[in-house]
Amino acid sequence: MKIAHKITDQLSTKSLAILSPNGGGKQMFAKALIEHLQAQNKQVGLVSFESQQQTYEHELKIDLSDITNEVDPGTLAKDFLPADKLDHPLIKALHLEHRLNTGYRSLSSGEGRKLLLLKELFSGSQVLICDNPFDSLDTNSCDALSSALEQVIHTGVQVILMLSNLIDLPNWVEQLAWLNQQEFEVLGANNSNNQHTIKNHFADLVKQDGQWPQNHKRLADYPHTNIAELIDCQVIYDGQTIFPAQSLTIKPLQHTLITGANGSGKSTLLQLITGDCPQCFSNNVTVFGFRRGKGETIWDIKKHIGLVSADLHRNYRVNCNVLTVVLSGLFDSIGVYKQVEASQIQIAKQWLNKVGLADKSQILFNQLSFGEQRLVLIARALVKTPLMLVLDEPTLGLDESNRQRILQFLQSIEQQQYSTILMVSHRQDEHLALFKQRIHLATD
Numbered sequence: 001m002k003i004a005h006k007i008t009d010q011l012s013t014k015s016l017a018i019l020s021p022n023g024g025g026k027q028m029f030a031k032a033l034i035e036h037l038q039a040q041n042k043q044v045g046l047v048s049f050e051s052q053q054q055t056y057e058h059e060l061k062i063d064l065s066d067i068t069n070e071v072d073p074g075t076l077a078k079d080f081l082p083a084d085k086l087d088h089p090l091i092k093a094l095h096l097e098h099r100l101n102t103g104y105r106s107l108s109s110g111e112g113r114k115l116l117l118l119k120e121l122f123s124g125s126q127v128l129i130c131d132n133p134f135d136s137l138d139t140n141s142c143d144a145l146s147s148a149l150e151q152v153i154h155t156g157v158q159v160i161l162m163l164s165n166l167i168d169l170p171n172w173v174e175q176l177a178w179l180n181q182q183e184f185e186v187l188g189a190n191n192s193n194n195q196h197t198i199k200n201h202f203a204d205l206v207k208q209d210g211q212w213p214q215n216h217k218r219l220a221d222y223p224h225t226n227i228a229e230l231i232d233c234q235v236i237y238d239g240q241t242i243f244p245a246q247s248l249t250i251k252p253l254q255h256t257l258i259t260g261a262n263g264s265g266k267s268t269l270l271q272l273i274t275g276d277c278p279q280c281f282s283n284n285v286t287v288f289g290f291r292r293g294k295g296e297t298i299w300d301i302k303k304h305i306g307l308v309s310a311d312l313h314r315n316y317r318v319n320c321n322v323l324t325v326v327l328s329g330l331f332d333s334i335g336v337y338k339q340v341e342a343s344q345i346q347i348a349k350q351w352l353n354k355v356g357l358a359d360k361s362q363i364l365f366n367q368l369s370f371g372e373q374r375l376v377l378i379a380r381a382l383v384k385t386p387l388m389l390v391l392d393e394p395t396l397g398l399d400e401s402n403r404q405r406i407l408q409f410l411q412s413i414e415q416q417q418y419s420t421i422l423m424v425s426h427r428q429d430e431h432l433a434l435f436k437q438r439i440h441l442a443t444d
């Protein structure tokens with residue numbers, strides 16, 4: 001790839017941020033760049049959503065739980081790091097010191113990401129490529145990571161950030177570049193002029209959304225007072241209480257935002273509601289009028305929920321095309337195993353159009369970029385006009401314009417009044433006024 005040569009020629013500076021939209025070719029670019037740098041005998045480290053997914057899939061492969069009938073934690077967090085670095089202050093700054101004996105699969109999504117970032121930071125690489133390193137990290141961790149990257153530059157390491165949001169650009173970055181497919185442009189110094197150019201590049205990509213897909217659902221027939229009610233709920237993993245007794249009531253249209261540091265239990269709280277946390281049965285949880293553990297099936301619950309989460313994303317590993325992934329939202333399955341009606345296909349296509357991926361409907365899901373996959377999963381969650389939309393960091397991996405598109409969806413859903421939104425987000429600009437109820441989970 002010629003552009004990889006171009007960048008190494010240009011990279012006389014220690015730090016470069018490459019801004020790129022979803023589908024802009026970051027993955028291919030990073031691959032070409034790594035090959036090019038390795039040919040020069042440089043040691044290169046890479047952290048990306050894709051490498052995180054590969055680590056997860058490797059951990060699933062080596063999981064011996066089924067064979068030994070005991071829970072196999074897999075590789076412990078500490079084994080990802082050099083033994084002589086286990087006391088490094090950065091581990092504490094990223095709040096990972098108490099997770100070192102946890103298996104990788106059990107880490108929260110932010111914790112997993114921070115661990116892989118630490119692994120690469122400690123690896124002694126001469127060039128470090130980080131694809132959206134601040135996505136899914138809480139505010140304190142973003143600050144700690146940013147200053148760690150800045151410090152590592154002073155030790156002679158070159159840092160290349162690949163970012164999808166200008167808002168994530170640290171001010172210590174020296175050079176800026178823009179990448180969109182074959183278009184690669186080194187803009188020069190990190191100053192307001194060049195930032196403005198990038199802002200315009202992103203703005204040029206905003207497409208007019210198609211019409212809101214047909215929707216006849218209203219909440220009027222919903223027979224219960226609450227969508228969900230949790231009373232004094234607690235989850236304990238490996239003898240550790242994840243959050244102190246938590247109560248929460250969500251009424252119809254009471255859109256609710258959950259915030260808190262990485263590992264504070266946000267996803268776990270959501271999983272008590274969706275039924276994905278096994279401890280929902282030992283807790284006092286009522287969802288859509290079903291008191292959990294009293295004979296209802298998980299499907300009684302799931303059929304009313306549209307879900308986007310890191311867990312769903314990393315476990316969506318069936319090799320089917322994009323349209324099938326959207327359709328699978330109608331059946332709450334991974335892949336589609338039922339006859340699909342023409343009207344359902346039509347609605348699924350409308351949703352693909354709405355997320356800007358109409359032209360990719362026949363492409364295999366796993367051939368899309370991480371951000372594009374996320375957009376498909378959002379369409380999958382919305383396709384059945386669910387009673388409750390559970391969005392656990394839905395905009396992870398999305399670029400500036402796609403994030404705005406999804407935030408507009410939320411506004412539109414609020415106006416149409418058929419779905420109650422329950423969302424987790426670390427990003428301040430996603431804490432919309434429509435969230436009338438806000439729950440902050442504190443870590444001790």
Ligand SMILES: Nc1ncnc2c1ncn2[C@@H]1O[C@H](COP(=O)(O)OP(=O)(O)OP(=O)(O)O)[C@@H](O)[C@H]1O
Pocket residue numbers: 099102106107108109110111136237238242260261262263264265266267268269
């Ligand atoms: N199956 C499990 N076994 C052991 N520990 C677990 C398990 N699942 C989650 N945990 C731990 O529980 C804590 C809460 O996890 P959770 O995913 O709910 O955090 P979170 O607030 O959503 O974090 P993030 O912001 O990083 O997504 C984490 O420290 C995680 O390591």
